[in-house]
Amino acid sequence: MRYVIIGAGAIGGTIGGRLFQSGHDVLLIARGAHHEALRDGGLRLITPEGEARLPVPVADGPVRLGGDDVLVLATKTQDTAAALDAWADTPVEGGGRAAERLPLVCAQNAVENERIALRRFARVYGMCVWMPALHLEPGIVASHGRPLSGMLPIGRHPQGVDETAERIAADLTASNFAGFAVADVMRWKYAKLLTNLGNAVDALCGHADGRQKIIQRAYEEGRAVLDVAGIPYASREEERATRGKSVEVGPLDGVPRGGGSSWQSLARGTGSIETGYLNGEIVLLGRLHGVPTPVNLVLQRESDRFARERLAPGTLGVEELERLLG
Numbered sequence: 001m002r003y004v005i006i007g008a009g010a011i012g013g014t015i016g017g018r019l020f021q022s023g024h025d026v027l028l029i030a031r032g033a034h035h036e037a038l039r040d041g042g043l044r045l046i047t048p049e050g051e052a053r054l055p056v057p058v059a060d061g062p063v064r065l066g067g068d069d070v071l072v073l074a075t076k077t078q079d080t081a082a083a084l085d086a087w088a089d090t091p092v093e094g095g096g097r098a099a100e101r102l103p104l105v106c107a108q109n110a111v112e113n114e115r116i117a118l119r120r121f122a123r124v125y126g127m128c129v130w131m132p133a134l135h136l137e138p139g140i141v142a143s144h145g146r147p148l149s150g151m152l153p154i155g156r157h158p159q160g161v162d163e164t165a166e167r168i169a170a171d172l173t174a175s176n177f178a179g180f181a182v183a184d185v186m187r188w189k190y191a192k193l194l195t196n197l198g199n200a201v202d203a204l205c206g207h208a209d210g211r212q213k214i215i216q217r218a219y220e221e222g223r224a225v226l227d228v229a230g231i232p233y234a235s236r237e238e239e240r241a242t243r244g245k246s247v248e249v250g251p252l253d254g255v256p257r258g259g260g261s262s263w264q265s266l267a268r269g270t271g272s273i274e275t276g277y278l279n280g281e282i283v284l285l286g287r288l289h290g291v292p293t294p295v296n297l298v299l300q301r302e303s304d305r306f307a308r309e310r311l312a313p314g315t316l317g318v319e320e321l322e323r324l325l326g
Contacts, residue, residue: 037139206314
């Protein structure tokens with residue numbers, strides 16, 4: 001079974017690198033300077049136990065696929081539709097198209113990716129990603145998690161567990177992750193959505209004192225919306241009990257922790273950011289169910305502005321953000 005990792009950034013690079021280290025067949029998909037660096041020098045994977053140069057095969061777009069391939073989508077949500085459109089019609093050995101024959105795993109934040117995928121692919125799996133990782137320079141991925149690199153519950157979307165989910169979970173567990181198959185993967189992903197509402201605050205304000213109060217306000221807004229909408233989500237206590245001490249953030253020599261995925265988008269100056277599908281999901285649900293979401297609305301608006309204007313992360317003062325929040 002070959003793992004085709006579409007989007008070899010912080011998450012995809014760590015998953016692909018760890019699977020490759022444990023002997024699995026892996027193909028990384030990357031673009032531009034990152035693709036060139038991976039092609040010419042391999043993946044430089046930095047972890048708490050050291051640094052490795054991994055000669056993982058890489059391509060910059062769709063390739064002919066095998067019947068046992070697994071597609072793992074690790075792009076940001078705003079890039080999901082375009083990425084899947086590029087792969088849906090890819091031929092598979094033995095006949096047919098990727099969209100009809102191959103499993104697609106959404107190893108992404110937010111809860112919209114699986115719906116986008118189901119419009120194009122018949123077999124969609126959700127994966128909840130708890131993984132402290134960093135990708136800022138071409139060819140380099142830093143994974144801060146220890147003793148395991150991440151916790152990755154996986155299940156069929158919209159629900160259920162099958163042999164493929166069990167096999168992927170087993171491969172991940174053998175590759176320095178806590179991988180396990182769950183029948184209610186979206187309940188875990190909605191819990192992660194609540195946690196990710198703070199990404200915008202970190203992207204805007206960095207690690208400034210006082211930001212935690214704003215993160216808590218965004219979280220409480222999100223929880224209120226999910227409760228009114230009747231959407232189940234795992235509790236913080238359940239998350240902590242499941243994760244335990246298997247995934248903690250460890251220091252890496254010469255690699256600062258930086259920030260989460262939204263912070264990294266601003267740091268790389270990509271011009272886009274995922275908060276429209278994080279805080280924006282809460283705003284959307286709030287409008288659908290008549291629940292005010294002023295904090296998440298401002299966080300979505302300001303992070304979109306920072307991305308559009310290519311402003312540096314962490315440059316909005318907490319006091320200014322509080323003023324904008326009213």
